[in-house]
Amino acid sequence: MKASVRHELESVALEVRKDVVRMTGLSRSGHLRSCLSVVDIIVYLYWKVLRIRPEEPHWPERDRLVFSKNHACPALYAVLARRGFFEREELWNYRRLGAMLQGRPEHFRTPGVDVPGGSGGMGIGLANGLLMSARIDRLDRRVFCVMGDGELQMGSVWESAMQAASLGSGALTTFVDMNGIQTGGSVESIKRIEPVRKKFEAFGWRVMEVDGHDFRQLEKSVAWSLSGPGDSPSAVLAKTVPGKGITIAEKGLLGSPACPLDRDRMEQALRELESSSGVKGGGA
Amino acid sequence: MRSTLSGFGEGLLITGRERNDVVLLHADMVDAEVIAPFSLEFPERTINCGVSEQDMVITAAGLSLGGKIPVAVSYSAFLTARSFDQIRTCLAIPGLQAVLVGTHSGLSAGEEGATQQMNQDVALMRSLPGMSVMVPSDYPSSSFMAGIACGHPGPVYLRLGRDEIPDIGILDESEMRIGGGRALAEGDGVTICACGIMVHEAMKAAAILSQQGINAEVIDCFSLKPLPSQLILASLRRTGCCVVAEEHNIIGGLGEAVAALSASENPVPVRCVAVSDRYGQSGTPSELQEYYGLTFREIVGESAQVWSMRRR
Known part of the structure; x- marks a missing residue:
């Protein structure tokens, strides 16, 4: 990856992070740490991988991104707005009555959202159905699923993981945001999901582990996934830092993961992000 | 004397011949009368999801998003109760086109006992805004309903039994609608x-x-x-x-x-x-x-x- 491309992606991700802080701050909603951990993964996919047309969101031949990590939807919304699916002004109405951007993604309300969301553990199954329909229509559709690591505690994930291997489609790539946290604390202290690599491998998946904040590694993982044997789904286990980019969020000093940012902390977080890039301005 | 289950099987085959976007999913059903007619003629449009009703419903939603008309079949007990969250989240709230077919409903699972019988499915499905609920009373109406359900733009729950029952006169197709x-x-x-x-x-x-x-x-x-x-x-x-x-x-x-x-x-x-x-x-x-x-x-x-x- 060229340095210029990396810098471009880093700059986009920084702006997305700022929008996420503004959205969660203004709406007094939580899951900031989970939003910030997944930003780089979806920025990379939306800017460098997905074959999409923001001006034509329902373009039938587009690739699909199944965002299963529903509680982190501010990150998805900020990415979609910046990618041109809708006006950025919509972000400030997030979670308000009548808003396009609901508390959990609804594909019929929001351009760019490809699937219904809300209850977790359904991403891989939705992806399987999208791939089956493409197979019947002989379409070359690629489907990317983005899920959280806490979601791996849900049984339906493994029903669908088994189905994906039976389907034998190499066009499915699932990114697991391995940020290590869930609402009640650390994932491993609540209900052990490890060894995740062995679990996916045992279910017939190819697995690669990457740093979920390193665009060069994310690039390699997508190339690896799409150049595979063609009959195995791939899981990219992306190690991430919850709250990435904001010191108090990274250190877990915000209270519970569902705890919203107050006004002061929102301003402080924005200042920290702005200083990290040397870029000023860009207010809500 | 024939069952609504077999009537639906016949109707699905007829509908499958008319529309190539109908896809049958089932949770390892061995009841030949409902699955076999369609699956033998259209194996490429039939998916045995294994005994995983939750996954079957989510997969059906994915197929619907991909432009297909999924018809998902399983025992009504497991289809509606076990997968209620998936039905609500992935089909009912977004109003996706899909046909859910609950078999062995009511007391018709008979000797299998209380867990396989299902007398709460209509209550569950009726409670979902946007969900249509249909219960045919004989073979011809069940057969005809397969086509109606597949042509409906939103989610439909069809409740079938395996009891052998007589046909009720001649079907007036103009009366048969959601x-x-x-x-x-x-x-x-x-x-x-x-x-x-x-x-x-x-x-x-x-x-x-x-x-x-x-x-x-x-x-x-x-x-x-x-x-x-x-x-x-x-x-x-x-x-x-x-x-x-x-x-x-x-x-x-x-x-x-x-x-x-x-x-x-x-x-x-x-x-x-x-x-x-x-x-x-x-x-x-x-x-x-x-x-x-x-x-x-x-x-x-x-x-x-x-x-x-x-x-x-």
């Missing part, structure tokens, strides 16, 4: 609303009631949601009393739907012949039908009572 019903016997003494196998019991009851001087109007309410409200209300205006018969728990089914309609539009006495808030047990379906009081005898008894209280 939100429709059909008057099978006309009368001004008592309105009997029924669905599924209970339509046959209602017809038997009507014959007995006519000997007692009560002319029953029997309505096959195959569309439980939306209800054929105008058909029912017109009948209630003539009769002034109503009995509802269904092979379902008394809570949440056709009985409550008709009672609510009557209460708000034309209050008349309404009695329900249904499972009285109990679970089933092992036994043949006909034994269970007797044991839980789902026969023409209960319909006759309740009809005589509401008739004596009728309001016209």
